[in-house]
Amino acid sequence: MFLKQNKIVEKISEIPVTLGDVSESIFGGINTKNGLLHRLYLPEEGGSDSYYLCEGLCEPVFLEPELVYPYVSGAFSEKFAFRPSPYNFMLPYELSNKGKKAEYSIIPPEELEARFPMAYGRITEFKRKFRHDTSPLKSADYSIRGRKFLEYFKIPKIIATEGYHLQAAYDAAGNHVFENGCGIVLNDPSKYAYITAVLNSSIARLFPSVCRSEMAYSSYVAPAAMKRFPIVFPDNRLTEDLINTISSYLAFLNREKYARDYGIPDWLRELTGFYEQISNLLVLDTYFINDLDPRLLNALEENIHSFAGDMDSESGSSEDSDSLLSVLYYVKQQILEASNSEKYKFNMGLPEILDFHQSSEGF
Numbered sequence: 001m002f003l004k005q006n007k008i009v010e011k012i013s014e015i016p017v018t019l020g021d022v023s024e025s026i027f028g029g030i031n032t033k034n035g036l037l038h039r040l041y042l043p044e045e046g047g048s049d050s051y052y053l054c055e056g057l058c059e060p061v062f063l064e065p066e067l068v069y070p071y072v073s074g075a076f077s078e079k080f081a082f083r084p085s086p087y088n089f090m091l092p093y094e095l096s097n098k099g100k101k102a103e104y105s106i107i108p109p110e111e112l113e114a115r116f117p118m119a120y121g122r123i124t125e126f127k128r129k130f131r132h133d134t135s136p137l138k139s140a141d142y143s144i145r146g147r148k149f150l151e152y153f154k155i156p157k158i159i160a161t162e163g164y165h166l167q168a169a170y171d172a173a174g175n176h177v178f179e180n181g182c183g184i185v186l187n188d189p190s191k192y193a194y195i196t197a198v199l200n201s202s203i204a205r206l207f208p209s210v211c212r213s214e215m216a217y218s219s220y221v222a223p224a225a226m227k228r229f230p231i232v233f234p235d236n237r238l239t240e241d242l243i244n245t246i247s248s249y250l251a252f253l254n255r256e257k258y259a260r261d262y263g264i265p266d267w268l269r270e271l272t273g274f275y276e277q278i279s280n281l282l283v284l285d286t287y288f289i290n291d292l293d294p295r296l297l298n299a300l301e302e303n304i305h306s307f308a309g310d311m312d313s314e315s316g317s318s319e320d321s322d323s324l325l326s327v328l329y330y331v332k333q334q335i336l337e338a339s340n341s342e343k344y345k346f347n348m349g350l351p352e353i354l355d356f357h358q359s360s361e362g363f
Contacts, residue, residue, distance in 0.1 A: 008206065011288070013214065019227060022191065039090075079276075092119055093105060158186075160226060161181035165205055168184075194244055201279065211228070235290065239282055245306050307327065
């Protein structure tokens with residue numbers, strides 16, 4: 001087992017192209033000394049878009065929704081799509097076009113008071129009651145650190161976090177705030193779906209061992225580490241298109257899972273797991289073997305297609321969602337029948353890699 005493990009890790013370590021090579025920027029999240037000021041808890045009973053709860057003061061607060069953004073927590077699985085977080089994040093910054101390059105700048109106190117009085121009142125009250133500071137409000141009282149984060153705020157990106165293991169979701173709007181983990185802006189926007197699939201595959205499970213083999217022991221989602229993540233692109237358009245399309249399926253399916261607070265039905269877990277397995281197999285084949293059973297490839301090519309409608313939307317109707325779920329279930333059945341699969345028959349090499357990962361879950 002250890003010999004097999006070492007050979008696989010060695011093979012991955014020899015891959016010459018890295019995530020840093022194909023990225024415009026890989027950067028960390030925000031950093032703030034006033035987490036309880038910026039992070040806002042969402043009330044369980046719902047309410048208006050401006051109503052939140054302050055953990056520090058243990059009281060309701062109201063804020064202009066223009067300054068509040070979705071928050072990404074590494075404590076939750078964020079594969080392909082973002083799980084709804086119990087928190088939002090107050091970011092009193094706005095786009096500034098004063099220089100040659102657009103950037104986000106902090107809104108000064110006097111302007112904040114005039115344009116966003118609820119946010120101004122919330123910050124002032126927090127400073128006075130929680131920090132016992134009655135001095136006039138300064139920008140430093142509510143500023144955050146994260147130059148690269150602000151430079152790429154509202155720019156589409158992948159956000160990689162480390163929960164149970166390395167995982168990634170694509171932020172098409174680019175407006176999610178994250179503290180732990182890293183943001184990844186690619187040189188080629190057409191590669192986001194594929195790279196997201198790779199970062200959620202078994203290759204990502206191996207990455208910690210790759211780091212350890214290179215004597216790198218920092219967080220595996222730290223920008224310096226993620227820049228070394230090995231990248232292999234498919235040598236044929238069919239495989240890449242299949243992975244891209246399945247990524248869109250998985251983003252939709254995971255949103256459906258995350259939305260079911262009352263419990264995820266077994267059929268939805270199995271459906272999501274099926275497409276995750278197909279995506280993983282295609283990625284592993286790209287990295288290691290390039291020798292999948294032709295029957296499976298034919299079955300995938302015949303049945304995996306992009307769907308118009310709300311596949312990529314986070315606000316589709318329940319009728320649309322049910323229809324898409326039915327389609328994806330039907331596609332699954334067609335693939336299983338067309339490939340004549342007994343848990344998939346692959347050519348030599350790939351099953352050993354899969355067996356290795358199934359018996360090395362924690363690594």
